Amino acid sequence: MRLLRKPLVDRVRLCQNIFVAMLCAGSVVQSKADLYTIAARDTSLQIDTAGGLSQWIIDGANQLNEQSFYYSLGSSPAASIYTIGLASTPSLTTNISKTTISLNTTYANSVISVGTLFSLQSSPVGSGKAALSQTLTINNLSLTSQVFHFYQYSDFDLGGVSGSQSVQFSSNGSGQQYQVVQTGLNGVILTGLVTSVTGGSAVQSEVQAGLFDGTRFGLGGGGSVTLNNTPAAGPGDVVYAYEWDATLAPGTSITISEIQTVVPEPASAALFACGTLAAALLCRRRQSGRSRGPSFLQF
Numbered sequence: 546m547r548l549l550r551k552p553l554v555d556r557v558r559l560c561q562n563i564f565v566a567m568l569c570a571g572s573v574v575q576s577k578a579d580l581y582t583i584a585a586r587d588t589s590l591q592i593d594t595a596g597g598l599s600q601w602i603i604d605g606a607n608q609l610n611e612q613s614f615y616y617s618l619g620s621s622p623a624a625s626i627y628t629i630g631l632a633s634t635p636s637l638t639t640n641i642s643k644t645t646i647s648l649n650t651t652y653a654n655s656v657i658s659v660g661t662l663f664s665l666q667s668s669p670v671g672s673g674k675a676a677l678s679q680t681l682t683i684n685n686l687s688l689t690s691q692v693f694h695f696y697q698y699s700d701f702d703l704g705g706v707s708g709s710q711s712v713q714f715s716s717n718g719s720g721q722q723y724q725v726v727q728t729g730l731n732g733v734i735l736t737g738l739v740t741s742v743t744g745g746s747a748v749q750s751e752v753q754a755g756l757f758d759g760t761r762f763g764l765g766g767g768g769s770v771t772l773n774n775t776p777a778a779g780p781g782d783v784v785y786a787y788e789w790d791a792t793l794a795p796g797t798s799i800t801i802s803e804i805q806t807v808v809p810e811p812a813s814a815a816l817f818a819c820g821t822l823a824a825a826l827l828c829r830r831r832q833s834g835r836s837r838g839p840s841f842l843q844f
Contacts, residue, residue, distance in 0.1 A: 571584070571585050571586075571639040571640075571643025571644070571645075571646050572584045572585075572646070573637050573646065573648070579593055579594045579595040579596070579632070580592070580593050580594075581593075581594070581635060581648060582600075583637070583646045583647075583648055583663075583665050584646070584665075585639070585643060585644055585645060585646045585665055585666070585667035586643075586644060586667035586668070586669070586670055587603060587604050587667050587668055587669065587670040587671070587672065587673075587674075587675060588601070588602065588603045588604075588665060588667045588668075588675035589601075589602050589665075590602075590609075590663070590665050590677065592648055592663060594627075594632040594635060594650050595627050595632065596613065596627060597611060597612055597613030597614065597627075598611070598612040598613070598663070599611055599612070601675075601677065601807075603673060603674070603675045603807055604670065604671060604672070604673050606673075606704055606705050606733075607702065607705045608701055608702065608703050608704070608705075608733070608735070608807050609699075609700075609701050609702070610700040610701065610702045610707070611698070611699075611700040612697065612698065612699045612700070612701075613625065613697075613698050613761075614626045614659070614661070614681070614695070614696065614697055614698070615695075615696040615698065615764045615765060615770075616629075616657070616659065616683070616693065616694060616695050616696065617693075617694045617769060617770070618656070618657070618691055618692065618693060618694075619691070619692050620769050621769065622766075622767050622768050622769055623694070623696060623763070623764050623765065623766075623768070623769065623770040624765065625765055626652050626659045626661075627652065629652040629653060629654050629657060629658070629659060630652050630653050630654045631652075632650045632651070632652055633650050633651045633652075633653075634650075635648050635649065635650045636648070636649040636650070637649075644666065644667045645664055645665065645666045645667070646664070646665050647662060647663065647664040647665070648662075648663050649661070649662045649663075653684075653686065654686075655686060655687070656685075656686055656687045656691070657683065657684065657685065657686060657687075657691075657693070658683075658684045658686055659681065659682070659683050659684075659695075660680075660681070660682040660684075661679070661680075661681055662678075662679065662680040662681075663677065663678070663679055664677070664678040664679075664680075665677055666678065672809075673733070673807075673808065673809035674806070674807065674808050674809070675806075675807055676804055676805065676806045676807070677804070677805045677806075678802070678803070678804045678805075679801075679802070679803045679804075679805070680800065680801070680802050681695070681697075681800070681801045681802075681803075682798055682799070682800045682801075683695055683791075683793070683798060683799050683800075684793075684796075684797075684798040685793035685794065685795055685796065685797055685798065686796075687795060688795050689795060690792060690793065690794050690795065691792070691793055692790065692791075692792050692793075693745075693790070693791055693792075693793055693799070694770075694788060694789070694790050695788070695789045695790075695791075695799075695801070696764055696770065696772075696786055696787065696788050696789075697786060697787045697803075698761050698762065698764055698784070698785075698786045699737075699784065699785055699786065700757060700784045701727055701735055701783075702782075703727060703728075703729030703731070703733040703734075703735055703807070704729045704730070704731040704733045706729060706730055706731060707757075707782045708730070708780075708781055708782045709729070709730035709780050709781070710727060710728060710729050710730065710779055710780060710781070710782070710783050711727065711728050711777070711778070711779030711780050711783060712725060712726070712727040712728075712754045712777065712778050712779055712783040712784075712785050713725070713726050713727075713754070713776065713777045714752045714754060714776040714777065714785070715776070721739075721749075721750050722750065722752045722774070722776065723738065723739035723742075723750070724736070724737065724738050724739070725737040725752070725754075725785060727783060727785070730780075731810070732809060732810025733807060733808070733809055733810065734807070734808050734809075734810070735805060735806070735807050736805070736806050736808075737803060737804075737805045737806075738803065738804055738805075738806075739787070739801065739802070739803045740802045740803065740804060741800070741801075741802045742789065742799065742800070742801050742802075743799070743800050744791070744793075744797060744798050744799040744800055745791030745792060745793050745797065745798075745799035746791065746792045746793075746794075747790070747791065747792045748789065748790065748791045748799065749789075749790050749791075750787065750788060750789050750790070751771060751772035751773070751774050751787075751788040751790075752772055752774055752775075752776065752785065752786065752787055752788070753772035753773050753774065753775050753785065753786050753788075754775050754776060754777050754778035754779075754783065754784075754785040755775060755778050755783070755784055755785070756778055756779070756781045756782055756783060756784070757781075757782040757783070757784050761784075761786075762784075762786050764786070770788075771788070772786055772787075772788040789801060
């Protein structure tokens with residue numbers, strides 16, 4: 546009855562929120578052979594197993610234009626990992642509470658395999674928060690040692706805005722620039738943290754930040770690529786990339802683990818927290834009022 550007493554616009558919005566929450570409760574939609582959309586509560590992500598990641602939507606706002614991956618052997622030209630071979634049939638998993646959903650697939654030929662595991666972690670609807678964990682495993686399938694170069698290129702448009710953003714790499718204490726922070730005009734903040742790099746020998750990393758110009762720092766342009774360690778860029782339509790270099794003996798691998806977190810500006814987060822607390826206190830007051838009802842209703 547309370548719903549019927551609300552204005553029509555409020556009722557429509559409430560029904561829309563309920564529908565979105567139900568739709569995003571740990572689901573996956575395959576729209577074509579290579580394209581998957583995974584969703585959990587407030588967030589969804591489009592994964593093209595032949596092209597990369599895009600459309601990371603959190604509470605209705607798209608945060609990601611493109612994230613893609615490249616590799617090269619020795620001094621050979623950098624190429625997309627999607628040219629290695631056809632992706633294996635994706636494996637999809639979700640946790641019991643349907644707050645995290647994962648997609649796992651592998652690209653392989655006779656020399657190299659690259660396994661990609663993407664785990665989308667949701668937050669309560671309306672919080673503006675979500676996280677994406679990535680585990681990337683590169684295996685040397687050849688009979689000789691190989692020098693591998695692996696790249697991650699990212700073009701985030703936080704809050705659905707492509708300009709007026711800044712990006713900054715920094716060291717997280719490891720001596721490598723394993724942390725990146727991008728800030729949007731609307732106060733949305735992306736933090737990318739490489740949590741571990743294991744395996745391989747002579748491992749080193751490079752980074753590069755810049756403004757979008759369509760070249761992806763030369764990746765996929767037909768030449769060898771070494772990122773130039775430019776640590777910051779912006780304000781503007783910023784992009785950035787990681788590079789990892791490692792020597793892999795036959796039959797060995799290197800695994801890179803990263804977590805990317807998007808959060809709203811502190812003021813918005815505080816407002817959401819206050820709203821949640823107020824709702825909890827109101828519910829508790831109502832329950833307390835019911836418990837203090839007339840004695841003849843108590844058993």
